[in-house]
Amino acid sequence: MVSTPQQIKDLLGTPPTEIKPGQWLELFTFFGNLAPLWFCEQAVRLMEAEANWHFSSPQLPQDRGSCWIVMALHAPDKYPVLRPAFVLPLQWQRREDKDPRLPPKLQALADTVRTELAINFKQAEYRQWNLFLHPNFAPSADQPDFSAWDDQLSFESGWVALAGGLYLAQNDGQPDEHVWVSARWDSKNGIRRVGHLPEKLALARKFGVRRFYIPNEQDNEVPSEYQDIVCKLRQASSNLPDVLSEYLSSLDVRPACSPQDEESFQRCVSWYMRQLRPSEHFEYYCECLLPYLSCKLRNQWQTNYPACQPQVLVTVLSQSWNLALLVPRVFAVTKCVFLYTPHDRIIATSVDTVRNLLRRFTDISDARWLPFHDETMVATFRQLEVWQECPPEKLLVDITPGKKPMSLHLFSAAPMGSWILYVDSKQTNGRPVPGSEKLVCWRRE
Structure with a gap:
């Protein structure tokens, strides 16, 4: 019987x-459930026959901390029982010890991942995780010993791939087994090239992968039959969260x-808060969070402020763009005046997006977009036509968004008797x- 690692x-x-x-x-005893991920189909059938065992269709784990590395053989002919490319399922676990079955080079790579994420995301907790073979693919505590x-x-x-698994582990996310990646990282130069993409993509196709991320510059190395699943990682940047x-x-x-209840709503919130670019997830906010959230706040409004029955909202469009959708929906206003700074590139580019979402997710029939500049802000706010067009008690002036001077001057410009609104909220990483x-x-008096 074979017993040593060399054998x-x-x-x-x-x-x-x-x-x-x-x-x-x-071999079955050593590799266990890892065998269908590593061995060619002929080898798997022969292994099943001798072990009197039938492997189920291999499925990568999706529990917390799970991740997987896609590897390829430099010389496939030297290892005829293996696939040209194969997957190693791993798991980040919050524990102090390390997995003695993993190769030292892999442990060293995991150390660099922990360090980079701790530095780039400014969270020392990333250092509390260590990498292990995933228990679903380890037949015993000491096998397979790599x-x-x-x-x-x-x-x-x-x-x-390790970085993605660790990020989701730390932030309580669930990895999608149909999203793969193959890319190296250099702290100074960012994403770096990898080898054997055709072999890795062929394996991904067999596993039903929908998205396979690769370095941007290697797009020309992708065979045409795999272009539909390839996504590109931006290179020439060392900003890890952005990349x-x-x-x-x-x-x-x-x-x-x-979501129909608080528990399901909080799951949606957790996913949304894990996204590094919330401005790219307008749709998710509107479809998954806005309905439940607006209903919840509408109940608070009707309970605490029944005398407030506005028809027109006046507010500033800021990078907290969600308020431009949330407040109109909560108070069911039909007319809005949005003040915005055209010199702010982020604000200016979000105007069209917010305008479109207002049409889709609110009942606003009249939305006015008025630009202003710092030097004309006071005059612009004081001379708003809506102050004369609408009875004060039907005005709702939201002073939450924008910089403090904007809120102060908008409050000062609001007519006596109008309703002033401030939306208080908890903040995480400035969001x-x-x-x-x-x-x-409260009423302006």
């Missing part, structure tokens, strides 16, 4: 037809929309947390 390696270099009775069973496989396996192309944002969003399984909002209303 296992030798067997991998043996043609399937030359492996002797009993040796398939030894600790002496540094010379046979290369892991650098799995850097981004990974799209991949992390794709990897993070979205909870079902239309309001949906569901934490509290309405504060």
